[in-house]
Amino acid sequence: MRVKYVLNEVLVGLWRNVTMTIAMIITITVSLGMLGASVLMYLQVDRMKTFYYGEIEVSIFLVDNVSEGQITALEEKLKSNPLVKTATHETKQDALERFKVLYADSPDFVAAVNADSLPESFRVKLNNPEDYDKFNASLGDQQSQGIQRVIDQRELLQKVFNIFNSVQLMSLVFAVVMAGAAVLLVGNTIQVAAYSKRREVAVMKLVGASNWFVQAPFVLEAVVAGAIGAILGFVGLFIGKVVLLDNKLQALTAILTPVPNGNVWLMLPLLVGVGAVVSAATAWVTLRFYLKV
Template sequence: MRVKYVLSEVLVGLWRNVTMTIAMIITMAVSLTMLGASALLYLQANEMKDYYYANIEVAMFLKSDVNDEQRQALDQQLRSDDLVQDYQLETKDKALEKFQTLWRDTPDLVNSVSAEQLPESFRVKLKNPEQYEDFAVKYRDAEGVDEVLDQRELLEKVFGILNSVQTMSLIAAIVMAIAALMLVGNTIQVAAYSKRREVAVMKLVGASNWFIQAPFVLEAVAAGVIGALLGFGILVLGKVFLIDGALQDLTNLLTPLSWDNVLLMLPFMAGAGALVSAVTAWTTLRFYLRV
C-alpha cells in the first residue's frame, strides 16, 4: 500500500508541474550528454595513446649526399643495437609513394614533388619508446644522418589539443550540472509548497520524514534517469550519424570509437543523473521539513 501510494504520488507530481519537469529533464539531458561526451573523449584519448605509442617509430633521416658505405654502416649498427626492436630503410621512391598516398587529395602538390626532393630514412621501432633520447644521442651525430625525429613530439601536440577539448567539455558539463541542480531544487520546492497542507497533516499524524520525502526524491530521480536516457540517445545518434557517418573521413586518423565504450555510458549517465537528483532533492527537503 505504501509503495503504491509513493509511486502514484511520483506520477502525480511529475504531471502537476509538467513544464518544470520537462525543463528539468532537458537540462539534465544536456548536462549528462556533455558529461558522457567528456568521459568518452577521455577513454578515447587513452586508447589512442596506448595504440599510437605501441606503434610509434623513430624517423632517422639521411643526408642528401649519403653514400653506400655510410648507409651500410648505419644498417649494421641498427641491426646490433639492443635498443632497436625492428627497422626498415625507406628509400626515396618509397617516401614518394607514401607522400602521394598521404596527399592524394591535392594533386597539384603531388605533381610538384619528385622522389629526389624527398630524403631517405630509417624507420626504427624501439623496444622501449621511452628510450628515445638514448637512441637519439647514439645516432644524431653519426655520419650520413641529417636528423633524428621522434613521432611522439608530433603526437603530444595532438593529444594536447584533445586534452584541451576534453577539459572544455568537462567544464561545460559542470556548468550545466550546476544549472540542473538549481532547477531540481526549485522544482522540488515548488512541489513541496503545493502540497504543504498535506505534508503538515502527515507530520501531525506521525508520518516519518523518509515517507514524506520519498515521492519528491523519486520524482527527481525519475526526471534524472529520463534525462540520462535522452542524453544517451544523443550520444548514440552522434556515433551513428557523425563519428561513423558524416565525419568518418575526418576521423580516420583516430582509433575507432567502440560500442562497448558508448554502452558503458548508459549506466554511468543514469547513475550520475539519479544520484545527483536524489541528493539535491533530499537536501532541499531536509531544509523544508525543518520549518
C-alpha cells in the same frame, strides 16, 4: 497500499509542476550528455594513444652526399641497438613511392616531385616509444654519420593529443557547470513542490507518518526526472555516434580510430546512476532545509 500511494504522489507531483519538470529534465539531459561525451572523449584519447604509439616511428633523414659506408655502418649500429625493434633503410626511390601513395589524390603535386627531391632515410621503431631521448643520445655524433635530422613522430602526435585533451577538459568543465545548474533547478523544483504540499505534510505528521514516507514522493520525483534526463542524454550520444561518426564523419573516425559501441553503451548505466544519485541527494538535502520533518 503505501507503495501505491507514493508512486501516485510522484506522478501527481511531476504533472503539477510540469513546466519546471520539463526544464529540469532538459537541463539534466544536456549536463549528463556533456558528461558522457567528455568520458567518451577520455576513453577515446587513451585508445588512440595505445593504437598510434604502437605505430610510431623515428625518422632518421640522411644528407644528400651520404656514403655507402656510412649507410652500412649506421644500419648495423641501429640493428644492434637494444632500444630498436626494427630499422628499415629507405632509399630515395622508396621515399618517392611512399610519397606517391600518400599524395595519390594530388597527381599534379606528385608529378612535380622526383626521387632526388626526397632524402634517403631510416625508419626506426623503438621497443618503447618513450625511450626516444635515450635512443637519440645513443646515436652519438650525427653529422659524422651522415645524419641530417632525426624526427620523433611522438612529438607530432603529442600535439594532436594535447588538442584532444583540451577539448576533453572543456567539455568536462561545461558538463560540471550544467550539472550545477541542474542541481539548483532540482532543488528549486523540490522546494516549490514541498511548499505547495506543506499543509498535507503537516496533516501527515499529525497522524504519525514517518519521515521517509513524507520525503519519499519528493525524492522519487527528482530520481525519475534524473533518470529520464540521463536516458535522453544517452540517446543523444548514441544518435550522434551513429549519424555523425558512423556516417557523415566516417572518414574522420578512420584517422581518429572508431568509437566502439561498447564504450557508448557503457554510458547508459553511468549516466542513469549519476543522474539518479545526484537528483536524489539534491532532493534530500533540499527537504532537510525547507521541509520540517
